[in-house]
Amino acid sequence: MKKIVSFLLIACSLFLTASAQDDLLGGLIQEDASKVKQNFTTATFKSTRIINMQSIEMTGKGNLQFMISHHFPNFWNEGKGWQNLAQMFGFNSGVATTYLSFDYSFLDWMNVGFAMTGNSRYETWGKFRLMRQQTGKRNIPVTIDYFALASVDASDGPSPDDLTWNRFSYVHQLLIGRKFSDKISLQLIPSLIHYNHVPYGIKNTNNIFNIGLGGRYKLSHKTALTFEYSRQLNGYKNLLDEGASAVNYVADLVSIGYDWDTGGHIFQFYLTSTTSSLNATQLSANQNNFAKGNFSLGFTINRSYGIKKVVQSH
């Protein structure tokens, strides 16, 4: 009997202490800490592009992003001497490839975009997040996006009678990125570029494969260094162009850049071994040889707007 009494007393006192919770805040902190949280990795890259290539980042849900980018001519032209300085390393040459785009994310994992890329060309794309780097209940080491882009040449080409269909080209990419630490992120980019039409030539091919690596190193909260290297795997040697003359492209694309986040805009300045702003051209028909110092300056400015309101005062 005594045992029962003492047992009941102990049980009651336990019940009392459990419900009393002298330290209210301590209880809340404990409760919060005991929750299993899913930590999604954010801000792997500053911008939706590393330099020329797409990054795994996506414009936020319900946000519209406006992007403007310029690629200038070569930084240094051999044999032109002081004229290079007069042109401020391509900056003041009067020629630049412009790229203007709008993109919008309907969902957390889906982004669509439209771009005017200069020379009567237009592009439209979809970017889909297949998996997201996270820790917690589920552990996933990388973020993977699928990026698909269609490009159309609406210019007064050499043969205006061409079928419209022949004017299309496509880029398919898998973006596989990982944020290794607060500062270091890397991304692998296998690409397939498809041309609906290529000129006749034994080495000419509709499908071109490319593999790329990009990364960033954060210098501060607002600034970061970025780099990109990609290598074309086929279809760059002994090709024939529309006029049946021989062409060779450069398989390597090298870029280094600097990201600057001002709080409202993201500025990206870079030096890249291409003067084209088109991903398809950069990855499959690059004419600038970095080994000969054929680099060019470029910049990108991003601004995003919250279209869908999520904040309510009450």
Added chain:
Amino acid sequence: MKKITLLLFVICCAAGFINAQTYKTRDGNIFFNPNKDQSKKDYASNSKEATAVLKAETSEVALLVPMKTFHFNNALLEEHFNDNYLHSDKFPNATYKGKLNGFNKDMLTKDGVYNISSDGQITLHGVTKNFSAPVKLEVKGKTAVFNCVFKIKAEEYNIDIPGLVKPKLADETPLVANISFPLN
């Protein structure tokens, strides 16, 4: 003997029950708008996931809000808020611990609007500061809503705002806490 045991048990349970008169909520709303021009809402944010407890007997209150539950219209701002300004990985929560002045538990049993106040300590971005502000308590049926409008200075909590953004922000950020406790 059996009767005594039973009595003890009942007393203990009753004591436990009385002591357990704490009210709890998991969907408290915290809103802030740091814009200098308060009619603009572009930097405004809110969290609907604040947890709070109220111990009616002693008028003690506590509140916790995870920083990552604050959302913004512009996703980029949310990233800056967490990564650059509030360092949410290092300081995941903002907390408040304090007392309600002029409050007694009978207020919760009668419908009405009561003007009371609260003082205690806010911890934000790893910095703890004393806090005191008027609170409006509105009891209606089975809910008690605590509404508190107050202001904080970012620099007092070691939150660095970049020079480019500063001119657009108010010196003191107004916050609204709207905490609704279900009563039963």
